[in-house]
Amino acid sequence: MAGMLTVFRKEIVDNFYDRRTLFTSLLFGPLFGPLMFALMTGLIINRTIDAADEALELPVVGAEHAPNLVAFLEQNNVELKPAPDDPESVVRDGTHDVVLIIPDDYPQRFRAGEPARLQLVIDQSDSRAAKNTSRARRLLSGYSARLGTMRLQARGVSSMVTQPIMIEDIDVSTPTGRSVLILGMMTYFILFSMLIGGMYLAIDATAGERERGSLEPLLTLPVARHQLILGKIAATCFYMLISLILTVTLFSIVLRFVPLEVLGMNASFSAGSALHTIVVMMPFILVGAGLMTVVASFTHSYKEAQTWLSAILIVPTLPILIAAVQSLKPAFSLMSVPSLSQHLLITEIIKNEAVPISWTLLSIASTTLLGAVLIWLATRLYQREAILG
């Protein structure tokens, strides 16, 4: 035990002098997540606001054939543009997202009460333009529906005849519920910066120590090998914990400055939520430290360990991705999956939902168990002769 403490203290001090470790665990990791998050949400918020307020630019060919329609469009925040010479080519090259063509026969058919043709020139393969094309289409169908109603009324028929069914959406999403999609990214960033925080120490303590040649004399000391490796893992955990606390703290600060309420969100991240997040995340430190040490123990050099770890670090974030794609709902059984359970729990915490204590406990228990298995594996690997490389 004394040996383990000595190793723990030395690794903390040693890595405190190492600029690379210090930079990634105390600066880059904790700053990267919150700032990236602020930037992304800022962009999303801007786009959403823009889409609602910005006028739709719509070049119209043959505007003179349908003055009423054009007036309707102008009332509905459409900025009419002069007709281009070749509507198809301006859409194809992306100058305009959509062009409206009012054919010459429009007034004649309109007066005759026949369906009057309108043409929208669009490029369906251009996903960026999809928002504007559907907006133009919606406006035109809205105009058509209004005319239809008026015509029926003129003939003394109630417009209800054409509406045998009426569909009403009952939206159950609360304002906070909507913010979850964006805030789901937060778990990912917290997890990532936590792992990065311990990465260099995990490499340095195993592959780095072997490469420097300092492992061999260390193994000739009267300290059991499992104490050496446990001391190193404990130091890795320490740096990950610092990184976690810094990241969550910065998040709670950043969230105050991101105007989430503009999106109708009501995400709050109080000191209590921050603390709860840290507690939920803490067992995962064991998994991360164990995993990184096991991987770094297999590799022959610092560089190799770095390459492997950058790839392996994606693994713990996979369940979060799957959860996002499948939009998994939190459930007791899912709490047994490390990383997924942390993601679901933290999302609930942000939503201010009451989290059953049994969920938190199961998450902590299952994650700690996996962490213990990985750390045990790391100590086993350290008993091998091949550890000297």
Next chain:
Amino acid sequence: MIEVENLRKSFGKVAAVRGVSFSAADGKITGLLGPNGAGKSTTLRMLYTVLRPDSGRALVNGHDVVQEPLRVRQSIGVLPHSAGLYPNLTARQNIAYYAELHGLHGAVADQCVAALIERLDIGDYADRRAKGFSHGQRTRVALARSLVHEPRNVLLDEPTSGLDVMATRRLRELIRQLRDDGRCVLLSSHVMQEVAALCDQIVIIGDGKVVATGSPDRIRQQSGYQDLEDAFVHALQSGAS
């Protein structure tokens, strides 16, 4: 006191050590002499318990390296092939770390570290980071580090390789001091002159086996060559045939 009996070690199909026996007495410098790849380092590594022998037996101060590795490690100081200092720590911190791992704490540890810094003449750079040390400085700090617990046995793997003339002379002097303290010093080398200048007893290893043992004089006598290098080559050739 180190006693080795018929030690064997293979890595996969390669037999690195094929039955090595010798003994190294207290108050004597014993040299393991042999060409590169003869099995010197592997033998030392088994003695300082980072490798496990396939068969045979080795005792350090009467403790078996396989049965009681922790007791063995308490009674040995090791200078492996690479010094392996921590570049971010100062010389003093490097030595203090090992003192602490040997169970020394507080004022006792500080005194012990200070005494070693004095004895090995490290004072000038004791509080500088090991990052910028010369090879000679690194070797001295590593040697100081291996002596913090006053071990009865000192094992050195090619201690002077890569050192310049002055550094080599100073290191040899330190090694002789260790012998004069009554310790058992066991070192490996592939340089004939080094072993001849330093050792009281020589164990010549070739191809994983002991091909000759004895004092430098006795080895000269046995082979019939006056020059020790000729004697060394002769011993290796007759051992191989």
